[in-house]
Amino acid sequence: MNEGGSGRAAPRKRADARRNERTLLDAAAAVFVTSGVEAPVRDVAARAGVGVATIYRHFPTRADLIIAVYRHQVEACAEAAPTLLASGATPHAALGRWINLFVDFLVTKHGLAAVLRSDDAGFDTLHAYFLDRLVPACAQLLEAAAAAGEIRPDVDAYELMRGVGNLCIGADNDPRYDARRLVELLIAGLRLPHR
Amino acid sequence: MNEGGSGRAAPRKRADARRNERTLLDAAAAVFVTSGVEAPVRDVAARAGVGVATIYRHFPTRADLIIAVYRHQVEACAEAAPTLLASGATPHAALGRWINLFVDFLVTKHGLAAVLRSDDAGFDTLHAYFLDRLVPACAQLLEAAAAAGEIRPDVDAYELMRGVGNLCIGADNDPRYDARRLVELLIAGLRLPHR
DNA sequence: TTACGATAAGGAACGGGGTTCCGTTTTGGC
DNA sequence: GCCAAAACGGAACCCCGTTCCTTATCGTAA
DSSP: OOSTTSOSSSOOOOHHHHHHHHHHHHHHHHHHHHHOTTOOHHHHHHHHTSOHHHHHHHSSSHHHHHHHHHHHHHHHHHHHHHHHHHTSSOHHHHHHHHHHHHHHHHHTSTTHHHHHHOOOGGGHHHHHHHHHHHHHHHHHHHHHHHHTTSBOTTOOHHHHHHHHHHHTTTOTTOTTOOHHHHHHHHHHHHBOOOO | OOSTTSOSSSOOOOHHHHHHHHHHHHHHHHHHHHHOTTOOHHHHHHHHTSOHHHHHHHSSSHHHHHHHHHHHHHHHHHHHHHHHHHTSSOHHHHHHHHHHHHHHHHHTSTTHHHHHHOOOGGGHHHHHHHHHHHHHHHHHHHHHHHHTTSBOTTOOHHHHHHHHHHHHTTOTTOTTOOHHHHHHHHHHHHBOOOO
């Protein structure tokens, strides 16, 4: 009875280490909800009842902790793309719904959009993960919509994802700013004038 | 012969203080160009050959220094709005050109867009200044374009400025990301389907 | 020209945050 | 139960914005 029997590569961690990893993920998730993604590392450590070094032992950088916390949701978002495409709606409608999923994800995570856009070297792995996972999903939708003649054919998935992410920055804590609305306008701007 | 004879409110600063203020503005401008707007205060002080406290004496917060450095260009941008409106083009074309001015300003100032969007309390005066100055200019263009039936009538100037500013974040140092293009798409999304 | 008070300067000091180091504790195979 | 390896905790370090306190400079008036 190894760990799920998936392989022998990982030498299996000690029991306390596994326990702490879970505890840390839960603590981080809780702190991120109340204080935002950029909450001090010390806060997460305190909430988990561990020392700061324990965080860095499990997650080499802040970015890795954030990735671990949100991995499930990012995966779900990526996997939603083909599902939406196959759901019968037009490709443009599927694109719109998928973008909405992404926007909802971002605006409900305080500060995540800002971190996603940070050019701090420490967040490179975070950028890479999000882009690797989501850009292909977005590209699939864009290609389908372009092939159907619904949108301009020259829209780059990377650029669009970056733009949408940027529009979501600061969408929390500012009642006068509605990121969803602006993203809708941006997506509307993609449409070809149908004639 | 007072200082320009505008009034007696300011007790006139000492000569060295005036000299240092100029020196600081020049140094800050130079440092911002090479290291970005978020360059360490100490770098600006070193470049100007003064102590850090001197910066804070002249500019109570980082934000005030940034405002002072870019004040001229922000004013010019704000004043361009009525000029463009009166220039004979359609209101929507004037809006497009004005937005381009704003975007060009932002993307050529490393990190300024990011700071403009920061929710750090220290940058409140910076936000207030930019918004106070530019939102009315933008609103004037939006109203004209809406009145001409060229764009949707329910677009808020504040929201649009925030959105455009957000789209400009990180536009430098990423050749795959073209903020101008995305902003164009966003502006295109404002148009009413003309029928 | 010099002396003196007000103004401004300089740099050390403080506080906060990310990251690392090292002595100590816990675990798990023998 | 013993011991080496693994993991832990928190102090330590570094960077950065901001403030404080001492020193230097300016400008004026004798």
